[in-house]
Amino acid sequence: MNSAPLPISYDDIAAARERLAGVAHRTPVRRSRTAEERTGAELYFKCENFQRMGAFKFRGAYNALAQFTPEQRRTGVIAYSSGNHAQAIALSARLLAIPSVIVMPHDSPAAKLAATRGYQEGQRGSEVVLYDRYTEDREAIGRRLAQERGMTLIPPYDHAHVMAGQGTAAAELIDETGPLDLLLVCVGGGGLVSGCAVAAHHLSPGIEVVGVEPEAGNDVQQSLARGEIVRIDTPRTLADGAQTQACGQLTFAVIHALVARIATVSDEQLVRTMRFFAERLKMVVEPTGCLGAAAALEGAVDVRGKRVGVILSGGNVDLPLYAQLLAGR
Amino acid sequence: MNSAPLPISYDDIAAARERLAGVAHRTPVRRSRTAEERTGAELYFKCENFQRMGAFKFRGAYNALAQFTPEQRRTGVIAYSSGNHAQAIALSARLLAIPSVIVMPHDSPAAKLAATRGYQEGQRGSEVVLYDRYTEDREAIGRRLAQERGMTLIPPYDHAHVMAGQGTAAAELIDETGPLDLLLVCVGGGGLVSGCAVAAHHLSPGIEVVGVEPEAGNDVQQSLARGEIVRIDTPRTLADGAQTQACGQLTFAVIHALVARIATVSDEQLVRTMRFFAERLKMVVEPTGCLGAAAALEGAVDVRGKRVGVILSGGNVDLPLYAQLLAGR
Numbered sequence: 001m002n003s004a005p006l007p008i009s010y011d012d013i014a015a016a017r018e019r020l021a022g023v024a025h026r027t028p029v030r031r032s033r034t035a036e037e038r039t040g041a042e043l044y045f046k047c048e049n050f051q052r053m054g055a056f057k058f059r060g061a062y063n064a065l066a067q068f069t070p071e072q073r074r075t076g077v078i079a080y081s082s083g084n085h086a087q088a089i090a091l092s093a094r095l096l097a098i099p100s101v102i103v104m105p106h107d108s109p110a111a112k113l114a115a116t117r118g119y120q121e122g123q124r125g126s127e128v129v130l131y132d133r134y135t136e137d138r139e140a141i142g143r144r145l146a147q148e149r150g151m152t153l154i155p156p157y158d159h160a161h162v163m164a165g166q167g168t169a170a171a172e173l174i175d176e177t178g179p180l181d182l183l184l185v186c187v188g189g190g191g192l193v194s195g196c197a198v199a200a201h202h203l204s205p206g207i208e209v210v211g212v213e214p215e216a217g218n219d220v221q222q223s224l225a226r227g228e229i230v231r232i233d234t235p236r237t238l239a240d241g242a243q244t245q246a247c248g249q250l251t252f253a254v255i256h257a258l259v260a261r262i263a264t265v266s267d268e269q270l271v272r273t274m275r276f277f278a279e280r281l282k283m284v285v286e287p288t289g290c291l292g293a294a295a296a297l298e299g300a301v302d303v304r305g306k307r308v309g310v311i312l313s314g315g316n317v318d319l320p321l322y323a324q325l326l327a328g329r
Numbered sequence: 330m331n332s333a334p335l336p337i338s339y340d341d342i343a344a345a346r347e348r349l350a351g352v353a354h355r356t357p358v359r360r361s362r363t364a365e366e367r368t369g370a371e372l373y374f375k376c377e378n379f380q381r382m383g384a385f386k387f388r389g390a391y392n393a394l395a396q397f398t399p400e401q402r403r404t405g406v407i408a409y410s411s412g413n414h415a416q417a418i419a420l421s422a423r424l425l426a427i428p429s430v431i432v433m434p435h436d437s438p439a440a441k442l443a444a445t446r447g448y449q450e451g452q453r454g455s456e457v458v459l460y461d462r463y464t465e466d467r468e469a470i471g472r473r474l475a476q477e478r479g480m481t482l483i484p485p486y487d488h489a490h491v492m493a494g495q496g497t498a499a500a501e502l503i504d505e506t507g508p509l510d511l512l513l514v515c516v517g518g519g520g521l522v523s524g525c526a527v528a529a530h531h532l533s534p535g536i537e538v539v540g541v542e543p544e545a546g547n548d549v550q551q552s553l554a555r556g557e558i559v560r561i562d563t564p565r566t567l568a569d570g571a572q573t574q575a576c577g578q579l580t581f582a583v584i585h586a587l588v589a590r591i592a593t594v595s596d597e598q599l600v601r602t603m604r605f606f607a608e609r610l611k612m613v614v615e616p617t618g619c620l621g622a623a624a625a626l627e628g629a630v631d632v633r634g635k636r637v638g639v640i641l642s643g644g645n646v647d648l649p650l651y652a653q654l655l656a657g658r
Binding site: 028030049050054111275278279281282283284285315319320322323324326327 | 357359378379383440604607608610611612613614644648649651652653655656
């Protein structure tokens with residue numbers, strides 16, 4: 001445990017819950033007899049694939065934007081992301097009538113571009129700015145635009161308000177299940193796992209929080225082993241939400257203090273888990289969203305005899321890719 | 330309206346609810362902003378794809394078996410079905426410790442055979458009997474086995490206890506939503522729509538119940554027009570749960586009395602609706618389960634300005650076929 005105070009406390013998560021009440025979905029918690037027979041555990045799946053936008057990211061984005069000052073609301077928000085964070089910011093900005101500029105790769109899937117622009121429709125000062133992901137630096141573009149236009153940049157994970165928002169997912173889960181022995185959470189930049197770890201340790205003292213990364217991109221596992229943030233090359237994995245090169249400063253401080261360890265699973269295990277959810281629970285879960293469940297179902301973490309919470313982080317996967325993965329190529 | 334008493338009343342459905350309490354899932358009711366913006370209706374999707382067995386069929390099967398006499402429980406149940414009814418009977422029989430014989434086509438998908446046999450494992454006197462669907466008559470086999478072994482045959486829809494069980498789906502839905510203007514229900518043999526029509530008219534007086542069939546197999550639409558049961562050739566449609574040649578005597582009596590009309594949708598509309606559920610609601614809905622929703626989303630029924638309940642009947646579709654349909658071939 002660190003002795004320095006953590007960047008967020010449970011009070012921040014409790015406040016986020018109030019901001020999100022009636023705005024974010026209280027997503028269902030589901031179980032599967034098949035999964036429980038196979039693992040010998042009680043498994044509680046928190047279905048953030050049913051969240052607005054199809055992913056937990058809405059929680060953090062909305063919690064951040066809802067705390068903007070009147071001046072920030074007037075000038076607007078800027079975000080860069082090829083994934084769920086962009087849409088989460090665009091939707092939250094729309095709901096709060098805040099202008100949004102979203103920096104996205106020019107080769108983003110048409111459906112994602114269309115969805116983001118859909119949220120911005122009719123919103124003053126809102127637009128998608130495209131960049132070339134092979135030759136341009138999105139962070140530099142984001143910073144430049146933020147400066148030029150006086151807009152507030154909201155990063156995808158390394159931000160206390162974002163982390164606190166994500167933690168509401170675990171808080172809702174444990175409210176419903178009661179105390180748990182173990183919580184499995186996927187790890188990309190660490191926003192979800194850090195928020196959830198703070199919520200879980202507060203609401204279920206003695207719980208063990210285990211993060212799950214793709215085998216190909218275990219930067220946080222390495223970081224925990226070294227005690228400092230390790231940066232890796234962009235990993236090649238189906239879990240596009242966990243293709244981060246390194247976690248954040250704020251998220252690492254929480255992970256270091258509250259996450260017991262990091263497990264890893266292979267892409268093959270993710271695909272089997274994705275099929276399991278389609279076949280048995282009739283749910284679409286994106287590859288990144290399968291990380292925690294794969295750790296339990298594929299034996300990467302010992303769950304036998306335990307009461308285990310699992311965050312299914314999202315369900316946003318392009319249908320052609322999803323179809324291909326279900327079909328086994 | 331018929332003047333003869335109907336084969337089931339709301340009291341039968343209320344009694345079925347008590348038998349099913351704590352055994353069947355109370356499935357969630359979900360909404361979609363996208364679908365509501367597109368149709369101008371309030372749409373309440375009752376998710377029987379999340380029911381045990383992955384389909385509403387469990388409700389009727391369990392309600393029937395739970396009413397067996399001690400002698401019937403000893404000798405056991407027999408059912409013939411290539412689809413969800415077989416598995417619903419096998420699971421219900423297991424839960425009630427009743428022997429079950431299930432007559433299935435010898436070329437049934439391996440997953441379905443395995444699932445059915447899985448439910449029968451360790452159950453005395455239980456087995457799957459295979460037949461050749463091109464040369465043998467499953468009804469004759471079923472009747473012969475029933476007679477030889479003294480077992481009780483439970484048909485997939487034309488049975489008052491089965492119909493009453495299916496009606497609990499609409500009862501739960503309206504309990505949750507309050508009064509509705511319209512209820513859309515898929516129609517195969519008519520077990521679901523007849524049970525739901527009785528429940529809906531009781532709990533939401535003035536409601537209009539509309540059945541939905543595949544374009545290629547509109548036998549009930551023809552039957553309502555003629556005022557008597559019309560038998561058609563086995564229709565070629567993706568909606569395998571609605572490939573019935575004719576509805577039942579008991580189900581037709583209720584449909585004739587309580588169903589306003591039958592709408593039809595094409596296989597192409599079913600596939601678009603299936604994709605919509607995967608993409609937007611992150612749910613697997615089988616083609617038959619999409620009939621009611623397709624009628625609303627594709628304009629086969631005028632829903633604008635109405636509060637509309639839609640029963641999504643199930644989610645049991647073989648993954649390879651599902652993948653192929655999502656991919657658009």
